[in-house]
Amino acid sequence: MTDTILDRIKAYKLTEIASDKATMPLSLIEEAAKNADPVRPFAEALRRAQSTGYGLIAEVKKASPSKGLIRIDFDPATLAAAYERGGATCLSVLTDMPSFKGAKPYLTQARKATRLPALRKDFMYDPYQVIEARSLHADCILLIMATLSDEQAAELEACATEWGMDVLVEVHDREELDRALTLKSRMIGVNNRNLKTFETSLDVTKELAEGLPEDILLVSESGLSTPADLAEMARFGARSFLIGESLMRQDNVEAATAQLLADPVA
């Protein structure tokens, strides 16, 4: 079978982690994580927001492997502040460099410019990255079931919990969802984009939302751009959203964010 983009990402991530560990030993990362700003409750903020409107995780995203460069004028702190003024609930910041032109400092810069809880958006394989996320002041990490074993996911989740962070568990099909539901986190992200083919369809959220346990906080991720998209997802039980590209392409990010959230369906 030929390599998917996810296979390629995993391969360079493992190399990157090994080299990071050699440059910056775990003990130093742990020290920095202990001194990080207190955790801001991430899942709780979304639950509160979606009880009266929509929960929005607004993504600071410069580029992607499927779309290339998304935004030229890119300052994480400025963009994060615009998202906050526009009514975003949380931030997501890409820290992966090779595929998304992200960077670790972007996370810290974006979070510091706001009072919003922030997700480290990256491909996590090693507890080292989880502790590193906290050292960058992350409040939540992402675990992608498509590229993790059950054992790895449980180990990374336990590490996040130990450091006080929430976990967004990402799935794209029924099998991944069933595996995700055996973890402790009650926050599930359904990625409308298949990370192996880049095919994106809102039908993925519609299909997987059905029959979810009551206590699950469902986040619909990727490919969302209009108030009608959000209303459609809400009809299927998703009132929290992870949105990057469509907002990043706007000249006025604050106004676009406010407009998107203006008229939530009951």
Ligand SMILES: O=P(O)(O)OC[C@@H](O)[C@@H](O)c1c[nH]c2ccccc12
């Ligand atoms: O830019 P979009 O289509 O609004 O999507 C945002 C977010 O869902 C997407 O960036 C994403 C979802 N899961 C990921 C995992 C890795 C990298 C990126 C992602």
